[in-house]
Each structure stands twice: as structure tokens, then as C-alpha cells.
Amino acid sequence: MTSHAAHSSGRALQAARLNDDLIVTGEAVALEVRPAAFMLRVAGGLIDATCYVIVLGAISVGILGRLDNQAQTDTLTIVTFACVAVVAPTLVETLTRGRSLGKLATGIRIVRDDGGPIRFRHAFVRALAGLGELWLTAGSVAVVAALLNGRGKRLGDLLAGTYAVRTRGADRTPPPLLMPPELADWARDADIRALPDGLALAARRFLDRTGTLDPASRAELGRRLAARVEPLVAPPPPWGTNPERFLAAVLVARRDREYAVGLRARDALAETTAELRRLPFGVR
Incomplete structure (x- = not known):
């Protein structure tokens, strides 16, 4: 392996580990x-x-x-405040995956600390914390927390493990990887949960740049990355599997599983919302 290829791999891993502003998606695409x-x-x-x-x-x-009476008016006031402060922000950020109307207008998005899309749990924690740091204190607590944090996190972000990133004008991401047909059955049942983001990022960057590498360096770097990924995957791939195709299969399976988790969370939220709408509330 040439020194150029080695340095490329080292820079990818170092960026994944040390750069706090590097976003890594479920497919290990780095969005700087x-x-x-x-x-x-x-x-x-x-x-x-x-x-x-x-x-x-x-x-x-x-x-x-x-x-008809003051009690109903008081109840309506409380329900409205709860919807404005907690329910509405939670639903909007969950359904839009971190992009509300205000965030669309300003070109920002809420993501998890690992760069993945937020889910109901993250949105709910942010909204619940916002009840105190935004609404009850007129935003003063959130402002102080954001100014003291390097990523501009408010307390809700610290508790939920999220932060806001600028998306407008971001670089275009590479096209998605495809599952090698001969590894589809193996990848369906393989356990890849132990694969860290840094190693997945290095593998993704390698696959994006295979066409620019020297053939000998490409083969050597592919073997080294596959050798690092294989102990973290169970069962191992079929004997004789091409290292590049093995890496592609692992990253595609990782991406698809995260997407499936997001779909299940969305369906569960829709079911819960439908159940709540059927409850016999006094105020309609």
C-alpha cells in the first residue's frame, strides 16, 4: 500500500474520531x-x-x-399551552425528521450527535426541556446554555443527544451504495451492531474513492479495512468474498436497518396519535 493510500485511510479515521463537527449518516457518509x-x-x-x-x-x-363555564376555559388554556410548548414541536420535529417551518426558513436541521435523523424520543425530550428553558424563562436559560456550548446546544439538546446543523448550501452527498446480490442473504441475518461510526466512515470513503486509487493500493487498503470490519460482524461473510463487496454489503445493511427503525417509530407515533384522538376529552 502506498503512503498516499495509507494517509487517506488515516485521515478518514482521524476525522471520524476527532472532528466534533463531522456528521456521519447511517450509511457512513461524512457530511462536513x-x-x-x-x-x-x-x-x-x-x-x-x-x-x-x-x-x-x-x-x-x-x-x-x-x-359554558370558567373551568372549561381554564382547561382549554392549559391544553393549548401544552400543545404549543410540547405536543406540536414533538410531532413536527418527529414527522419532519428535525426540520420545522422555522428550521426550513433558516436552513438548519436537528440531528443526533452521530448525525442520524432524530426520532420521537429525541424530539419529545427537546420539547419537554424547552417547556422550562424556553417558555417559562423566556428563553434566557437556553440562550446561556447555547452560548457556553461549543455546538450551540441548549439544555434540551444536551439531554436528548442532538444539535442543530446548517444544511443550506451543504455539499452534495455521494450516490447510495447497492447491496451485492450474492451477499444479500448473508447481510439479512448478520449482526453489525458493533461496527463503530469511525470505521464505517473509513470504509465508505474508501468505496467512494476506489476509482482514484492505484490498483495495488486499492486492493491492499480494501483488505485491511475488511480485516478490521470482519471481527465486528457475525457470522463472517462467505469464504472468498471480495473485500470491497463485503464492505458495501455491511454499509448497505447498516443503512437499511436504521431506515427500518425510523419507519417503525413513525408508524408507532401515528398509531399513538390515532388512539389519543379517540379518547373522550371534555374539550373538543
């Missing part, structure tokens, strides 16, 4: 984006809060005229 600027987050948050207040406030005003 920076955390969203503080003022962008503030602007996006204000847009979101305004939208929630206007929409839910208009609905509440329409219902107020039908209420």
Missing part, C-alpha cells in the same frame, strides 16, 4: 457541516413559536365561544 449559528437558531425558534401560537391560538379562540 458546521453547527448552526446562534442567531440562526434564535430566528428559527421565533418563527416556530409564532406559528404554533397563531395556529393553536386561533383554534382555541374558536372553541372559547362554545364553552
